Amino acid sequence: xxxxxxxxxxxxxxxxxxxxxxxEEIADIVKQCMKIGFDSFILADPALILYLRQKGISCKIHxxxxxxxMNREAIKVFQKMEIGRIIFHRKNTVASMRQxxxxxxxxKLEFEAFALNELCQFTGAFCNSLHxxxxxxxxxxxxxxxxxxxxxxxxxxxxxLEIEEQQEQQYLCGKSGCALxxxxxxxxxxxxxxxxxxxxNYVEDMIRDIRNLKxxxxxxxxxxxxxxxxxxxxxxxxxxxxxxxxxxxxxxxNPGQFL
Ligand SMILES: [Zn+2]
Ligand SMILES: [Zn+2]
Numbered sequence: 001x002x003x004x005x006x007x008x009x010x011x012x013x014x015x016x017x018x019x020x021x022x023x024e025e026i027a028d029i030v031k032q033c034m035k036i037g038f039d040s041f042i043l044a045d046p047a048l049i050l051y052l053r054q055k056g057i058s059c060k061i062h063x064x065x066x067x068x069x070m071n072r073e074a075i076k077v078f079q080k081m082e083i084g085r086i087i088f089h090r091k092n093t094v095a096s097m098r099q100x101x102x103x104x105x106x107x108k109l110e111f112e113a114f115a116l117n118e119l120c121q122f123t124g125a126f127c128n129s130l131h132x133x134x135x136x137x138x139x140x141x142x143x144x145x146x147x148x149x150x151x152x153x154x155x156x157x158x159x160x161l162e163i164e165e166q167q168e169q170q171y172l173c174g175k176s177g178c179a180l181x182x183x184x185x186x187x188x189x190x191x192x193x194x195x196x197x198x199x200x201n202y203v204e205d206m207i208r209d210i211r212n213l214k215x216x217x218x219x220x221x222x223x224x225x226x227x228x229x230x231x232x233x234x235x236x237x238x239x240x241x242x243x244x245x246x247x248x249x250x251x252x253x254n255p256g257q258f259l
Pocket of ligand 1: 124130
């Protein structure tokens, strides 16, 4: 399929840690995968990365967003392990991503940010909820962050039920996490790749997500050609993807802006 569709495929083994016996086993799996043409891996365990490098395995490594906290010093440490790409976790602000990218000033390094779906009450790393296909999870409940929490609990419960019913019934782009509205800022910050989360979603919805992300990138490109103006981009994005409405209230980089 890789050859047929000519798309790069990266293999994720992004547990935060493994038991000692597994390191050797994983190194073998990585070597076997490399033999049949997979050369890039998404990893989250620094010990595993170090182990692979010490074994002389020269695969490309993308540092998973699951790693958690990220800052310029952390990036420098991982650069020494010859990381090819940093995937920022969901709670990095655009401003902090920009600062980190500017500070490490590395031409060869790629930077990836979340673009659609799967917000997390935590950063995505060390999540105390579950992100799995079999059960509903806490991280899909609506976000509330003010002091009137108590009074709002009943409202939230109702709203959550409504949203869950909606989610079952109808597709809504970015309903569980949207960064389409932040694409101009992400690009300006130096982000080179975007992550669209598809795990656990219906195939039809994934196809629509991919089409919408591509359409949003098209709108961005068109607007850039003339002049870089976020307002114009947002207007056209809303027209093209959100039926003239602003994007949902689950924006990854502008939390709560439409509440
Ligand atoms: Zn979570
Ligand atoms: Zn948005």
